[in-house]
Every structure is written in structure tokens, then in C-alpha cells.
Amino acid sequence: xKHDKKKVEIKGASDMPDMPASLGxxxxxxxxxxxxxxxxxDESKCIKCFICWKFCPDAAIAFIDENTPPKINYxxxxxxxxxxxxxxxxxxxxxxx
Amino acid sequence: xxxxxxxSKLTIPQEEIMSSGHLGCQGCGATIAMRYMLxxxxxxxxxxxxxxxWSVIDGPWPYSAVSVPLFHxxxxxxxxxxxxxxSGLDALGKKDINVIAWAGDGGTFDIxxxxxxxxxxxNDNILYIVYDNEAYMNTGIQRSSATPWGAWTTTTPVNNPKxxxxxxxxxxxxAHRVPYTATASxxxxxxxxxxxxxxxxxxxxKLIHVFAPCPTGWKMPPDLTVKIARLAVQTRIxxxxxxxxxxxxxxxxxxxKFVPVDEYLKLQGRFRHLKEKxxxxxxxxxxxxxxxxxxxxxxxx
Amino acid sequence: xxxxxxxxxxxSYGVLVSRVQTISAYPITPQTLIVExxxxxxxxxxxxxxxxxxxxxxxxxxxxxxxxxxxxxxxTATSSQGLALMHExxxxxxxxxxxxxxxxxxxxxxxxxxxxxxxxDSLSCRDTGWMQIYCQNNQEVLDSIIMGYxxxxxxxxxxxxxxxAFVLSHTAENVDIPEVKLxxxxxxxxxxxxxxxxxxxxxxxxxSSPENYMEFRYKMQEAMDKAEDIIIKEGKEFxxxxxxxxxxxxxxxxxxxxxxLVATATIASTAKASIDSLRAxxxxxxxxxxxxxxxxxxxxVVRVLLNKKKAIVIDRNISYGKSGIFFDEIKGAFYNIxxxxxxxxxxxxxxxxxxxxxxxxSDMVDDAMRKDKPEKDIIWSGVKL
Numbered sequence: 001x002k003h004d005k006k007k008v009e010i011k012g013a014s015d016m017p018d019m020p021a022s023l024g025x026x027x028x029x030x031x032x033x034x035x036x037x038x039x040x041x042d043e044s045k046c047i048k049c050f051i052c053w054k055f056c057p058d059a060a061i062a063f064i065d066e067n068t069p070p071k072i073n074y075x076x077x078x079x080x081x082x083x084x085x086x087x088x089x090x091x092x093x094x095x096x097x
Numbered sequence: 098x099x100x101x102x103x104x105s106k107l108t109i110p111q112e113e114i115m116s117s118g119h120l121g122c123q124g125c126g127a128t129i130a131m132r133y134m135l136x137x138x139x140x141x142x143x144x145x146x147x148x149x150x151w152s153v154i155d156g157p158w159p160y161s162a163v164s165v166p167l168f169h170x171x172x173x174x175x176x177x178x179x180x181x182x183x184s185g186l187d188a189l190g191k192k193d194i195n196v197i198a199w200a201g202d203g204g205t206f207d208i209x210x211x212x213x214x215x216x217x218x219x220n221d222n223i224l225y226i227v228y229d230n231e232a233y234m235n236t237g238i239q240r241s242s243a244t245p246w247g248a249w250t251t252t253t254p255v256n257n258p259k260x261x262x263x264x265x266x267x268x269x270x271x272a273h274r275v276p277y278t279a280t281a282s283x284x285x286x287x288x289x290x291x292x293x294x295x296x297x298x299x300x301x302x303k304l305i306h307v308f309a310p311c312p313t314g315w316k317m318p319p320d321l322t323v324k325i326a327r328l329a330v331q332t333r334i335x336x337x338x339x340x341x342x343x344x345x346x347x348x349x350x351x352x353x354k355f356v357p358v359d360e361y362l363k364l365q366g367r368f369r370h371l372k373e374k375x376x377x378x379x380x381x382x383x384x385x386x387x388x389x390x391x392x393x394x395x396x397x398x
Numbered sequence: 399x400x401x402x403x404x405x406x407x408x409x410s411y412g413v414l415v416s417r418v419q420t421i422s423a424y425p426i427t428p429q430t431l432i433v434e435x436x437x438x439x440x441x442x443x444x445x446x447x448x449x450x451x452x453x454x455x456x457x458x459x460x461x462x463x464x465x466x467x468x469x470x471x472x473x474t475a476t477s478s479q480g481l482a483l484m485h486e487x488x489x490x491x492x493x494x495x496x497x498x499x500x501x502x503x504x505x506x507x508x509x510x511x512x513x514x515x516x517x518x519d520s521l522s523c524r525d526t527g528w529m530q531i532y533c534q535n536n537q538e539v540l541d542s543i544i545m546g547y548x549x550x551x552x553x554x555x556x557x558x559x560x561x562x563a564f565v566l567s568h569t570a571e572n573v574d575i576p577e578v579k580l581x582x583x584x585x586x587x588x589x590x591x592x593x594x595x596x597x598x599x600x601x602x603x604x605x606s607s608p609e610n611y612m613e614f615r616y617k618m619q620e621a622m623d624k625a626e627d628i629i630i631k632e633g634k635e636f637x638x639x640x641x642x643x644x645x646x647x648x649x650x651x652x653x654x655x656x657x658x659l660v661a662t663a664t665i666a667s668t669a670k671a672s673i674d675s676l677r678a679x680x681x682x683x684x685x686x687x688x689x690x691x692x693x694x695x696x697x698x699v700v701r702v703l704l705n706k707k708k709a710i711v712i713d714r715n716i717s718y719g720k721s722g723i724f725f726d727e728i729k730g731a732f733y734n735i736x737x738x739x740x741x742x743x744x745x746x747x748x749x750x751x752x753x754x755x756x757x758x759x760s761d762m763v764d765d766a767m768r769k770d771k772p773e774k775d776i777i778w779s780g781v782k783l
Binding site for chain 2: 003008010020021022023024025026027028029030031034048049050053054055056057058059060063066073075076078079080081082084085086094
């Protein structure tokens with residue numbers, strides 16, 4: 001169960017465990033539709049401090065390597081804006097979807 | 098990349114064990130706390146959740162967001178279910194698995210206090226983490242004994258806001274003379290992570306009280322979560338400190354200049370009804386509590 | 399090994415020979431001797447288990463639930479108010495499908511405070527998905543702990559083994575305590591297929607919507623259905639190894655009987671003496687003892703009582719506003735049955751530990767014999783008006 005994006009198909013009791021034991025990951029639940037505002041990183045200004053990555057409540061900002069600006073995963077980003085608020089260079093802009 | 102290894106520019110572990118796609122509200126402080134906790138504890142960890150925001154955030158059956166074994170349990174039983182798991186694992190010779198009770202403030206300060214006290218008194222080898230959003234958020238923002246003085250909730254309306262101070266929970270736990278208890282804030286991940294690591298390496302009962310703002314319940318924009326958590330520490334409304342063996346206190350944040358409380362209060366809708374005199378009252382209380390805390394720090398220096 | 403032991407200590411020995419791995423309990427009269435003896439066994443190294451002395455019964459069961467969820471064989475014991483306090487976790491244990499065994503010393507509910515026996519404590523757990531066994535002697539108490547684990551671990555439902563306060567709990571009887579090695583032949587180590595496991599992580603008990611909650615409950619009922627067959631099968635297996643026979647019910651001198659007395663627990667053992675003296679007087683009477691209450695032994699009840707003239711049910715319990723609880727269940731068992739149904743008389747007796755003597759039982763039989771049919775659902779035995 002490592003962040004599997006597959007939805008679990010359940011037809012009835014015969015596919016179910018005896019107790020409610022999970023069978024899949026919430027990674028299958030794309031939360032992009034929750035978003036009204038979309039964070040956009042101005043990579044030219046980014047100093048690669050990764051503070052945005054650090055504070056993301058949705059683990060929706062990917063760390064690639066320390067020389068590459070972090071990448072926002074728009075499948076999951078809910079648009080809370082913490083990344084933009086915490087960015088020391090103010091290089092993340094929240095734009096309307 | 099090895100688990101737990103920290104890149105030079107990363108001040109916290111890289112691996113994500115909590116998955117995206119969870120049901121936490123926009124800007125949820127409790128999910129930031131979970132993300133950090135799992136980064137430190139890794140996959141050799143078992144969790145218990147009582148009824149709390151996280152029993153919803155983790156997702157409905159058949160899904161889960163935490164990627165480690167998790168047992169949902171009744172509201173007042175996070176601590177004892179964790180203790181039960183601990184004794185089961187010990188009986189099976191699996192002593193190297195971390196067992197963590199993960200609960201909200203209602204399940205901790207109120208309905209869960211009896212079982213926590215039992216586990217603390219027995220010094221059960223578990224870590225209890227309370228993520229504090231200062232009310233019953235999951236049921237719709239009702240006051241708990243963690244709700245601060247003056248706050249609006251759906252059961253403390255603006256014409257009759259909370260009239261009693263927040264319960265000092267860490268003090269209650271410290272009074273059990275447990276090996277380790279601490280407060281932490283999601284705005285200071287490095288400090289929180291250091292405390293999690295300390296708890297991980299300490300045998301016996303540990304409790305970490307982590308401050309986790311709730312934009313939904315505190316009536317504030319979701320991008321302010323980290324800022325508000327930081328202000329809570331800077332104003333000393335929520336001091337971050339550690340207590341070893343119930344008597345040895347250590348302050349983890351002691352700046353030269355303090356931020357006045359109104360800077361914290363004015364950003365949140367739940368305090369909008371407060372007047373200038375209320376700010377003064379809260380400020381006086383903060384000064385008094387700070388003095389009290391510092392005396393404890395001095396005692397065993 | 400034959401030994402004279404109290405009913406409570408028969409529980410402790412049952413736990414010992416079942417190789418229980420975790421115990422969690424809180425003291426309540428008259429359960430205390432169970433856990434005192436167990437704490438000695440653990441302290442002496444006689445029993446290799448972890449004993450958590452919790453701060454409440456609610457936590458006692460919550461702890462057992464935690465231990466059981468990782469695959470440890472868990473035990474707890476309580477009584478009356480303690481069982482009532484556990485009630486939330488009683489549902490949790492069965493809903494989480496954990497094969498915990500709990501010994502309940504049947505004690506009346508307060509107020510007024512009463513430490514003596516009746517069954518309203520455990521019967522209030524009727525609809526929780528626990529199997530329930532009512533024991534008539536100390537040997538059965540010990541044996542039922544062992545069989546409880548054997549059955550529970552197959553159907554994944556917990557078992558409550560009930561013994562009467564004082565009448566069994568504090569009464570010494572000769573009990574055969576089987577060797578652990580012999581019990582090992584009957585009861586293999588506890589293995590849980592899906593459990594709390596870091597190598598195969600699952601969450602347990604997440605929000606279950608109206609889309610699937612009902613299916614989980616359907617599965618619990620399926621397990622209860624299966625439990626009846628397994629109790630019977632394991633009873634036979636038990637007899638092969640230990641020489642003692644247990645089923646869903648016990649019949650005593652029912653051959654050729656026209657009237658059947660129906661009783662549970664120690665009232666049933668007293669009733670056997672009454673049956674002997676009534677038979678000596680030429681009355682064609684026998685006894686049906688209900689041993690297992692959940693799953694309810696519908697088949698046995700109907701088989702034994704159909705074509706009999708009268709059934710006399712003695713209940714040491716009451717469902718206020720209705721009747722005795724066993725009486726009600728037995729009556730219900732017959733509703734859709736074709737054939738010559740007995741007249742069913744329901745007596746409430748012995749609440750709060752009042753003695754149910756052979757004379758009282760004879761009076762109930764006399765009363766039922768005098769009447770063509772019961773006039774009401776509750777006939778009080780020995781109540782002072």
C-alpha cells in the first residue's frame with residue numbers, strides 16, 4: 001500500500017475483509033477540484049530553500065533535487081496558499097483557477 | 098535516498114509516508130503535524146486514532162493515507178489501545194516497533210484523560226501525540242477544555258465566549274513524572290522533529306502536545322496556518338518547552354522581544370468579538386504564565 | 399491434575415492452560431480472585447503473559463482489543479458495573495472481529511448496590527455480536543475458557559464466559575486442570591490473517607459508509623451462524639481429548655418427558671436434583687439447560703421442546719416491560735414452527751442473588767402443572783408483596 005493510485009473495486013460482502021481493513025491508499029483520491037487558487041512558482045526567483053515543500057499540508061510539492069526548484073503536484077494541491085505565504089522570496093503566486 | 102536521511106538543504110527528512118489525497122481541510126495544521134511525525138518514525142510504526150479530525154482525514158474505508166498500520170478506536174481510548182498494542186507486540190517479541198497514539202485535543206484533554214493518566218502512571222512504552230486545534234473541529238467546532246479564554250466556538254457563542262482558560266495539559270502529564278513530555282508547534286518543524294526523535298529514543302511514556310491551527314474552526318484564511326502557529330509561539334500564548342522526568346524544564350524558544358498578543362488574536366475570526374480590555378487581559382495572563390513557566394525552568398537549572 | 403478450586407480460580411487456570419499472552423483487568427467484586435491469581439501466575443513466571451493493571455474496565459477491554467489486533471491472545475475479566483462500563487468496547491471488540499475471551503462473573507446491576515448473582519449484566523450485551531456461554535460448574539468454567547479461544551479464533555468473534563457470582567465464583571469444587579501440553583493439542587497458537595502488521599499495513603475501522611457498513615454486519619451474522627456448527631464440532635473434539643462433553647445445550651432426563659424445565663447456569667444444576675425428586679414422584683419431567691445463549695440454540699430448543707406439553711422457563715434476569723429474556727427467546731424460536739408446540743411458562747426468580755432452592759423450583763413446577771396455559775408472560779417466583 002505505497003501511495004497506490006488505484007481505486008478499490010468492491011461489489012459486495014464477498015470482496016470485503018471481515019472487518020473494515022483498508023485495501024488502498026488515499027493517493028487514489030485526487031483533490032485538485034478543491035482548489036480555487038493555484039500556486040505558481042516563478043522558478044527564476046526561486047532560491048531552492050524548500051520551505052514551501054516543508055510546510056505543504058498535502059505533501060503536494062515534490063522535492064526533486066537540491067538544485068531544482070520544487071514542483072507542485074496539481075493533482076493534489078488544494079490551493080491553501082501556505083507555500084505562497086511562507087515563501088521568503090515571495091516567488092509563489094496564487095492565481096485564480 | 099535512504100529513509101530518514103536529510104539532504105543538505107532539507108532540514109527535515111525527505112521521505113513522505115503520509116500520502117496526498119487525504120481529506121484534511123485546506124491548510125490543515127493537523128496534517129502538517131502528521132507528515133512530520135511519520136517522517137521521523139518511519140514505517141516501523143503503529144498508530145491508534147480515537148474519534149478526531151484524523152479519523153476522517155485518513156479517508157473512508159477501504160482507503161488510508163498513513164501507510165502504516167492504524168487502529169481506529171473509541172474516543173477515550175487512544176492511549177490504552179496503544180498500550181494494548183504495545184503489550185501485544187511485547188508478548189510476541191516485537192519490541193522494536195514504535196506505538197503512537199495520535200489524538201485531537203478533545204480526545205485528550207477531555208474524554209481521553211483517564212486512560213492517558215493510566216498509561217502515564219504505568220509508564221507504558223508508548224508515545225502519545227495530541228494535535229491541538231483547540232476545539233472539537235470534527236463535530237463542528239464545539240468548545241473543549243483546550244479552547245482558550247475568550248474564543249468563539251459553536252457552543253461558546255460571541256455573547257458568551259469561553260470563560261475559563263485552556264487546561265494546562267502538559268503540566269498534568271508532567272505531574273505523573275513521566276520520562277518525557279513536550280510542547281511543539283507545526284511552525285517550527287525542526288524543533289518538533291527533534292522532540293519526536295527524542296521521544297523515539299526514550300523508553301517509557303512520552304507525550305508531545307503539538308499546536309496545530311485549524312483555519313476552518315478558527316475562521317481564518319488557510320494560508321495563515323503556519324504564520325498563526327508561529328505567532329502563538331512568538332506571543333508566548335503557546336510556549337514550546339520540554340519536561341524531563343516531570344521536573345526538569347527547558348524552554349526551546351526564548352526570544353529577547355515578544356510579539357503582543359493582539360497580533361495573533363486579530364488574525365482569527367474566533368476572537369473578532371474581543372475588545373481592547375480583553376486583549377489586555379489575555380496579555381496579562383500570558384505574562385503571568387510565562388513567569389510561572391520560567392520559575393519552573395529555573396528550579397532545576 | 400485434580401484440584402479443589404473456586405470458580406474464579408477455574409477461570410485463572412483456564413487462562414493459564416490456554417497460554418494467554420496479554421491480560422488487562424480492573425478489580426470488581428466478585429471477579430477479583432480471577433485477576434489476583436493471574437497476577438501471581440504472571441509474577442511467578444508460571445504464565446508467560448503481560449498483565450496490564452488498567453485504570454478502568456473500559457480500558458481493560460480497550461487494551462485487550464489493542465493486543466488482540468496485533469495477534470496476541472488476550473483475556474480480561476469483569477462483572478456487572480464493570481461490564482456495563484465496557485459496553486462501548488464490547489461492540490468494538492466484536493465489530494473489529496477480535497477473538498478475545500472475557501470472563502464475566504454474573505452480578506446484579508445497581509442501584510441498590512448488590513454484589514450477588516443475576517444475569518442482567520451480561521444479557522444487556524445480547525446484541526453486541528459476542529458469543530455467550532453460561533456455566534453450571536467450575537469444571538465447565540475452565541473448559542469454556544479453552545473452548546472459547548478455540549471457537550473465537552475460528553469465527554473471529556469474541557466469547558463471554560459467564561459464571562454466577564459466589565454460587566460458582568467463590569465456591570470450591572473438584573476440577574480437573576488439564577496439562578498445558580494436552581491443551582496445546584486442542585488449541586493451536588493464535589494466528590490472525592489480517593492484523594496490525596508493519597509488513598502489510600492496513601487501517602482498521604475507518605469510516606464505513608451506508609454503502610458498505612451493512613455488509614460488515616452481514617458478515618458478523620454469517621460468523622454467528624457458523625459459530626453454532628463450530629461450537630458443536632469443537633465440543634466433540636474436546637470430548638475426544640479431555641473426556642468431557644459440551645454442546646449448545648445439555649439435556650437431563652428428557653426421555654419420555656411431558657414437561658421440560660428450562661434453566662441456565664447454576665439454577666440448572668440445582669434443577670437436576672429437583673428433576674430427580676419429581677421423577678421419583680412419577681412426574682414425567684426433564685431439564686433442558688441452555689449453555690450457549692449467543693448464538694441462540696434455536697434448533698436444540700425446538701427439537702427438545704416440540705411435542706412436549708409444557709415448558710417451564712426460569713429466568714434469573716428480566717427485560718423490563720417484556721419478560722424473562724430466555725423465556726422471550728424460546729417463545730420466539732417457536733413462532734414459525736409447525737407442530738405441537740408446548741405451553742411456555744416464564745418465571746422470574748433469584749434476582750440479585752436470592753436463592754433459587756429445590757423447593758422454589760418444585761413450586762414453579764406445581765404452579766405450571768395446575769394451569770392449562772400461562773396467563774401472562776411474567777410469573778414471579780418468591781417475590782414478597
